[in-house]
Amino acid sequence: MDAPTASPQKSARPSAPAPVVALANQKGGVGKTTTAVTTGVMLAEAGHRVLLVDLDPQGNATSSLGIDKGDLLHTAYNVLVDELPVGRAVAVTDRPRLDLVPATAQLAGAEVELVGVEAREGRLARSLAAVRDRYTVILIDCPPSLGLLTVNALTAARYVIIPIQCEFLALEGVGQLVTTIDLVKRRLNPPLDIIGVLMTMFDARTRLSAHVVEEVRRYFPNRIFDAVIPRSIRLAEAPSFGQSIAEYDAGSRGAEAYRRFTGELTGRLHLPTPAPSVSHRAGARGAASRRPPGTSTTVSRTTVSSTAAPSSPVATAGDHPAADGAAPVPRPSSGADALGAKS
Numbered sequence: 001m002d003a004p005t006a007s008p009q010k011s012a013r014p015s016a017p018a019p020v021v022a023l024a025n026q027k028g029g030v031g032k033t034t035t036a037v038t039t040g041v042m043l044a045e046a047g048h049r050v051l052l053v054d055l056d057p058q059g060n061a062t063s064s065l066g067i068d069k070g071d072l073l074h075t076a077y078n079v080l081v082d083e084l085p086v087g088r089a090v091a092v093t094d095r096p097r098l099d100l101v102p103a104t105a106q107l108a109g110a111e112v113e114l115v116g117v118e119a120r121e122g123r124l125a126r127s128l129a130a131v132r133d134r135y136t137v138i139l140i141d142c143p144p145s146l147g148l149l150t151v152n153a154l155t156a157a158r159y160v161i162i163p164i165q166c167e168f169l170a171l172e173g174v175g176q177l178v179t180t181i182d183l184v185k186r187r188l189n190p191p192l193d194i195i196g197v198l199m200t201m202f203d204a205r206t207r208l209s210a211h212v213v214e215e216v217r218r219y220f221p222n223r224i225f226d227a228v229i230p231r232s233i234r235l236a237e238a239p240s241f242g243q244s245i246a247e248y249d250a251g252s253r254g255a256e257a258y259r260r261f262t263g264e265l266t267g268r269l270h271l272p273t274p275a276p277s278v279s280h281r282a283g284a285r286g287a288a289s290r291r292p293p294g295t296s297t298t299v300s301r302t303t304v305s306s307t308a309a310p311s312s313p314v315a316t317a318g319d320h321p322a323a324d325g326a327a328p329v330p331r332p333s334s335g336a337d338a339l340g341a342k343s
């Protein structure tokens, strides 16, 4: 095990190693990052010790938490390529109990640099194993692809959450995702399981949204979370302020829906009840997230404003371009390729 470099805080000390949960869907713009960041912040506010791993070279989770990428000494790239201990890549998010392994565009190079490296699919799993007893839950925000980065996330994870946007052709590509999850489960990580499907960007004014939920429910019987995330301008605005919706507009419909989802997830993961003494509000953030001097080599100046059991594989397959306008980072291989290369 790697020597810890970031001290755990006293409150809500985990009693069991943290479950690792990956948010995966190779479609861009379905709400992976929004869900990872919001859930991470809400679980931390509730008193849990949370590690969020940004595994997308676009680094949207990193930016969404108000972290200046220019200030980062170490990132997920160093964890994967240089085998840097996770504790040394952790950035200060200025939020109590929430740690982040940040990502920058450099991470895109990891797929290429790890070609030919033995057991490269298990690099993240091995790194996270060393810090699981410091957290109550570890969340991994996956990139919009099924390449080596997502395969690393799936190999490290005990559970997968699949966010699906309530839009036309919502299930396109989901078959390929489920196939990749099954392959990783069979070859690399037998305990891996889909813990649930989260419907996002639901628009109550359209029949399409309700229709899509029904269609997805048929593919994933008993797997859809009861909480459905509405399409909400406030949710879309929050990242530009370096805030989650819990901080930007805690009373909004979007925040309320994510609170319900976080409650459901807490139940499905059987997370321990946090110590009652911890602050449940983000207003207290800052002090508790700072490490004792000299325990972390990563310096992040934050710009946070204070104002504010797998279902049957489905038939359709195929990648989908990013729907959020962000250019997908080209990747050299599909997940199947990454897995096939091993066998």
Ligand SMILES: Nc1ncnc2c1ncn2[C@@H]1O[C@H](COP(=O)(O)OP(=O)(O)O)[C@@H](O)[C@H]1O
Binding pocket: 027, 028, 029, 030, 031, 032, 033, 034, 035, 060, 144, 200, 201, 202, 229, 230, 231, 232, 233, 235, 236, 237, 239, 254, 324
């Ligand atoms: N429920 C929602 N309503 C409206 N906009 C949303 C919602 N969830 C996410 N967004 C916005 O949609 C875009 C894509 O979301 P994101 O979480 O980045 O998806 P992914 O990580 O799957 O690419 C972002 O600009 C985000 O702010």
Ligand SMILES: [Mg+2]
Binding pocket: 032, 033, 034, 056, 060, 061, 141, 142, 143
């Ligand atoms: Mg994302």
